[in-house]
Amino acid sequence: MIPEEFSGAAIESSTSLTGRKIFLRPFQEADSARLYEAVNQSREMLKRRLNWVSEAHSQQDCLQFVQRASQEKTQGLAEHFGVFDRRAQELIGAGALTRLTTRNASRARLGVWIRADRQNHGYGAEVAKVLCEYGFRDLGLHRIYARMDPANRPYRKVLMKVGFRYEGSLRDEKKLNGRWIHQECWGLLRTEWKK
Ligand SMILES: CC(C)(COP(=O)(O)OP(=O)(O)OC[C@H]1O[C@@H](n2cnc3c(N)ncnc32)[C@H](O)[C@@H]1OP(=O)(O)O)[C@@H](O)C(=O)NCCC(=O)NCCS
Numbered sequence: 001m002i003p004e005e006f007s008g009a010a011i012e013s014s015t016s017l018t019g020r021k022i023f024l025r026p027f028q029e030a031d032s033a034r035l036y037e038a039v040n041q042s043r044e045m046l047k048r049r050l051n052w053v054s055e056a057h058s059q060q061d062c063l064q065f066v067q068r069a070s071q072e073k074t075q076g077l078a079e080h081f082g083v084f085d086r087r088a089q090e091l092i093g094a095g096a097l098t099r100l101t102t103r104n105a106s107r108a109r110l111g112v113w114i115r116a117d118r119q120n121h122g123y124g125a126e127v128a129k130v131l132c133e134y135g136f137r138d139l140g141l142h143r144i145y146a147r148m149d150p151a152n153r154p155y156r157k158v159l160m161k162v163g164f165r166y167e168g169s170l171r172d173e174k175k176l177n178g179r180w181i182h183q184e185c186w187g188l189l190r191t192e193w194k195k
Contacts, residue, residue: 021086022127029063032066078097081096093127094111094112095112095113097109107143109146112128128158142189144164144187147170149182
């Protein structure tokens with residue numbers, strides 16, 4: 001059962017970005033319980049790809065993330081969004097444009113996750129598409145890029161569906177679950193963006 005404050009129109013705010021099946025809006029502090037539930041439900045899957053998951057141990061950690069996300073937006077560093085199913089009005093994941101730079105480079109890095117029990121329904125690609133549209137159209141970015149673990153075949157599919165191009169690989173770029181892994185670099189330019 002969805003608590004009253006999370007149901008109906010209250011959940012969708014004026015700053016929503018809408019897609020066909022989803023809408024995205026900035027996280028609110030009241031989302032932290034549901035965010036924690038979504039992370040917990042998907043913990044094993046997320047841990048294979050994302051380092052921050054091992055630091056999200058409680059609802060309080062999720063609340064701190066929501067607060068940090070709001071500060072980063074105020075500082076112009078990142079735009080984090082909760083991803084909601086439009087029909088069920090449920091939180092199904094998150095998407096972000098991080099490492100925002102507008103002075104000389106005008107770029108941002110794309111990130112997205114979808115809860116394990118809602119994957120493979122096209123949500124990931126729709127989030128990426130909506131965020132790219134927001135980045136190019138509303139933020140005026142020139143370039144959006146992504147980094148991915150070479151084993152992350154679903155994310156590669158998502159990036160290709162949205163039109164990203166493979167740009168090369170960085171060797172042993174990061175440590176994930178105690179192992180050094182390469183990072184594939186993918187990018188999409190404003191001039192290549194097809195709505
Ligand atoms: C990457 C991720 C966001 C994709 O979400 P999603 O909602 O499942 O994405 P979509 O349904 O739009 O597309 C997934 C595609 O991957 C394909 N896929 C899934 N598992 C696959 C596998 N093991 N091998 C190859 N393709 C696979 C699906 O068939 C689908 O392609 P299709 O539409 O052509 O059939 C999701 O897997 C996720 O949250 N992963 C963990 C977090 C992460 O790695 N994020 C990216 C780095 S920030």
